[in-house]
Structures are given as structure tokens and as C-alpha cells.
Amino acid sequence: MGKCGVCSSEIIKFLSLGRTPLANSFLKKEELSKNEEYYPLDAGFCQKCALVQLIYVVSPEKIFKNYVYVSSTSSTLRAHFKELSEKIIKRISKGSTVMEIGSNDGTLLKNFARKQYNVLGIEPSSNIAEIANNNGVKTLNVFLNENSAKKIAKKYGKADVVIGTNVFAHIPDLHGLLRALKILLKPNGFAVFESPYLIDLISKKEFDTIYHEHVYYLLIKPLKYLFGMHGMELFDAERTKIHGGSIRFYIGMKNKRKINRNINDLLELEKKKGFHDISTYTRFAKDIIRLKKELTQLLGKLKREGNKICGFGAPAKGNTLLNYMKIGRSTLDYIVDNSHYKQNLFTPGTKIPVLHPSRLLSDKPDYLLILAWNFADEIIEEQKEFARSGGKFIIPIPKPIVV
Ligand SMILES: [Zn+2]
Incomplete structure (x- = not known):
């Protein structure tokens, strides 16, 4: 059992999803025969500060060196980033410096660059930093830590705002992150982070985002x-719909700003709904075992009836679901994904091929298991022709349904 990443208390394990390869370590054809590395995927709860966390942590250098997640491939995400940038722009003055941690291909920062703000991306994956720079968004290929923060602040100046979407929860050393953040920020600057909110994860059974x-x-x-x-201190927070339900939170140095009552309202909501209590999490673990049974039984039945099933979307979370539920090529013939960075690769662990979506029209499978369920509306809209020719969709969570 490990120690809490915030308060160092003992953490209590409540969920085990078995051993899985890294969810983004898609394989090239020539890598199919190599032995993949598997790591335990277990989650625990801290009774002191109510932080849920992984018990076995893989070093971020191993994970993010060569990454395949590219923001701009989703129209939902592009729209979301536009909205986020507009909200931030209301809080900063013209010509401010905007930095982003884990800036990916620069999709978010472009919204600021277009309006003449000074932007700087900080992206640990070299292949993705290169895409951003080619797109005209100035991006440094570094891991953010105190050392690199000092160098950045010296060379480029300090930031009025530092943004991190879907990155805060990825960094094992949160204390190191905050020390680096304080180096990057001007004394009156602030940071905005957005991460999946545990209330949504648990309520909607989004276990695969683990x-x-x-x-x-x-x-x-x-x-x-x-x-x-x-x-x-936190001075504002709001819930957003992205990635199955996220929390966007604003932080600055203590006593610099008026604290929005949203903070206390959310704290009360968490408490009232039992999210500060381990029994909520042990119940969740039981629900997930049931969900596994329901989905695998549904897929098994459809296969026995002679249906051809494929997957839609090859997000990282899809690999948690496939590996945990042991759904492999005998169930899904292949998976299609809009991102050409993933096409012609194979899913880690389950080794299912990822192909271009055009394959669906020539091939006409009977069912599509939507692994990227957070973009289900976008996918169903896009695949009208598949539905018109009789194809059906399976949405796996919170309860498997066929639409
Ligand atoms: Zn703790």
C-alpha cells in the first residue's frame, strides 16, 4: 500500500482492474510479437484528504515520451477549448502571457495566439511538441519541474496565466508541480486546470478512465x-461536460482574490453525496464487476447470433475496458479511429487492429462498440450512413445499451 500524493497518509485499495499495459502504448505491426510490459492497475482512497489515486505509479517519462493523443482530432474538444479560452480572456488584460502545461498540438493556445496574447506551450512528448511548432504555436519540448520552470521564466518571462487541461491528475509529484507553477506565475497571476471530476467518474461508472x-x-x-x-488557494471552480464530466478550477496565491462560493457549494455536494467516505468507493468497485458481466454477456450473445462487431474510437480508456474485460479480436474484428496517428496500429494488450473509419462503409459490421463514449453524440452523428444501412451502436457505460 502506498502513501497519499497530497497528505502522505496510508491509502486504502478499493479497486483492482488487473494488470494492463500502458493505455496509450499502441503497437506497430512489427512489435506484435514482442513482450509488452504490464503494470498493476489498482486504485486507492485516502481517508484523511479524500484523494483517490493509483497505487502503482509508472514514471511519467516512460508514459509521455512518445504520445499518440492529439487534441485537434476532435471537434468537441476544439469547441470546448474555444469556450475555455473565452472564459480566461475575460479575466486577463490585453497582451498577457499565457502558458500551457501539456499543451499537446497547440489547439487551445491557438485561440489565444489569434488574439495577440503571448503564448508558450510546454509539452513533454517530442513528437507532439513538433506538431505544435509546425502549426505555429511556440512550444518547448520539456517536462515541467522546478528546474525547467526556472529556465523558462528566465528566458521567456513569467506568466499571467498558466493553463493545464487534462494534465494535473497525470503528474505523480503534485508538490513539485506546484513549486514549478509558483516559479512560472507572476505574483498576481493565476492557474486554471481542468481534470475529470471524481463525482462524475463514480456516478457514471466511468471506471475505464482509470x-x-x-x-x-x-x-x-x-x-x-x-x-x-x-x-x-482555489478561488473559483465549475463543472464541465468534457471527458465524461470534469472540474475546472482556478488557483492563485493566498488572499489575492475573492473566493467564489462555488468552492464551498462543491465541497458540500461532495460531502453530502458520500464522496469523502470510503463506502462510496467499495460500492463502486462492486458496480464495476457487475458492469463487466453485463457487457461481456451482451457481446457474447451478439457474437453467438452471428453478428460482426467492431469498435469505434481507440482512446486510452478503451484499453482499460478491453483489457479489464478481456475483450479481444475474437469479439471485435477491428476498431476504427479518426486519428491517423492511431490508424494501422494495434491496441496494447488486446492487439486489435485500428483502422480508418471508411472501412465501416465497405465492411458493414452489425454493431459498433463505442469505446470513445465521451464523444458518442459526435460519433453517432458522423456515422449516420452506418446507421442508415442498419448498423447499431453499443454504448458501454454507465450501463451497456444498444442504440
Ligand atoms: Zn491524503
Whole structure:
């Protein structure tokens, strides 16, 4: 059993999803015969600060060196980033410096660059930083830590705002992150982070968003505790729909800003609904065992009836689901994904080929298991022709349904 990443108390294991390869380590054809590395995928709860976290942590250098997730491939995400940038722009003055941690291909920062803000991306994956730079978004290929933060601040100046979407929960050393953040920020600057919200994850049974890249599963309670340890404070927060339900939170140095009552409202909501209590999590673990049974039985039945089933979307979370439920090529012939970075690769562990979506029209499978369920509306809209020719969709969570 490990120690809590925020308060160092003992964490209590409540969920085991078995051993899985890293969820983004898609394989090239010539790698199919090599032995993949598997790591335990277990989650635990801290009774002191209510932080949910992985028990076995894989080093981020191993995970993010060569990454295949590219933001701009989703229209939902592009729209979301536009909305986020507009909200931030309301809080900063013209010509401000905007930095982004884990800036990916620069999709979010482009919204600021277009309006003449100074932008700087900080992206640990060399292949993705290169895409961003080619897109005209100035991006440094570094891991953010205190050392690199000092160099960045010296060379490029400090930031009025630092943004991190879907990155906060990925960094095992949260205290190191906050020390680096304080170096990057001007004294009156602030940071905005957005991460999946644990209330949504648990309520909607989004167990598949648990994978080694996501070390932490956040609530306001542990965040408040964490920032307090660094002389910082949460001054605003809101829930957003992205990635199955996220929390967007704003932090600055202590006593610099009026604290929005949203913070206390969310804290009360978490408490009232039992999210500060381990029994909620042990119940969740039982629900997931049931979900596994329901989905595998549904797929088994459809196969026995002679249906051809394929997957739609090859997100990292899909690999948690496939590996945990042991769904392989005997169930899914292949998976299609819009991202050409994933096409012609194979899923880690289950070794299912990932192909271009055009394959669906020539091939006409009977069912599509939507692994990228957070973009289900977008996918169903896009695949009208598949539905018109009689194809059906299976949405796996919170309860498997056929539409
Ligand atoms: Zn803790």
C-alpha cells in the first residue's frame, strides 16, 4: 500500500482492474510479437484528504515520451477549448502571457495566439511538441519541474496565466508541480486546470478512465488541502461536460482574490453525496464487476447470433475496458479511429487492429462498440450512413445499451 500524493497518509485499495499495459502504448505491426510490459492497475482512497489515486505509479517519462493523443482530432474538444479560452480572456488584460502545461498540438493556445496574447506551450512528448511548432504555436519540448520552470521564466518571462487541461491528475509529484507553477506565475497571476471530476467518474461508472496516465482522481477537498500547503488557494471552480464530466478550477496565491462560493457549494455536494467516505468507493468497485458481466454477456450473445462487431474510437480508456474485460479480436474484428496517428496500429494488450473509419462503409459490421463514449453524440452523428444501412451502436457505460 502506498502513501497519499497530497497528505502522505496510508491509502486504502478499493479497486483492482488487473494488470494492463500502458493505455496509450499502441503497437506497430512489427512489435506484435514482442513482450509488452504490464503494470498493476489498482486504485486507492485516502481517508484523511479524500484523494483517490493509483497505487502503482509508472514514471511519467516512460508514459509521455512518445504520445499518440492529439487534441485537434476532435471537434468537441476544439469547441470546448474555444469556450475555455473565452472564459480566461475575460479575466486577463490585453497582451498577457499565457502558458500551457501539456499543451499537446497547440489547439487551445491557438485561440489565444489569434488574439495577440503571448503564448508558450510546454509539452513533454517530442513528437507532439513538433506538431505544435509546425502549426505555429511556440512550444518547448520539456517536462515541467522546478528546474525547467526556472529556465523558462528566465528566458521567456513569467506568466499571467498558466493553463493545464487534462494534465494535473497525470503528474505523480503534485508538490513539485506546484513549486514549478509558483516559479512560472507572476505574483498576481493565476492557474486554471481542468481534470475529470471524481463525482462524475463514480456516478457514471466511468471506471475505464482509470489508467496509468491518470494518477489522481480529483475532488475539491484534496485540492483545497494541497493548495493550502503551498500558500495558494482555489478561488473559483465549475463543472464541465468534457471527458465524461470534469472540474475546472482556478488557483492563485493566498488572499489575492475573492473566493467564489462555488468552492464551498462543491465541497458540500461532495460531502453530502458520500464522496469523502470510503463506502462510496467499495460500492463502486462492486458496480464495476457487475458492469463487466453485463457487457461481456451482451457481446457474447451478439457474437453467438452471428453478428460482426467492431469498435469505434481507440482512446486510452478503451484499453482499460478491453483489457479489464478481456475483450479481444475474437469479439471485435477491428476498431476504427479518426486519428491517423492511431490508424494501422494495434491496441496494447488486446492487439486489435485500428483502422480508418471508411472501412465501416465497405465492411458493414452489425454493431459498433463505442469505446470513445465521451464523444458518442459526435460519433453517432458522423456515422449516420452506418446507421442508415442498419448498423447499431453499443454504448458501454454507465450501463451497456444498444442504440
Ligand atoms: Zn491524503
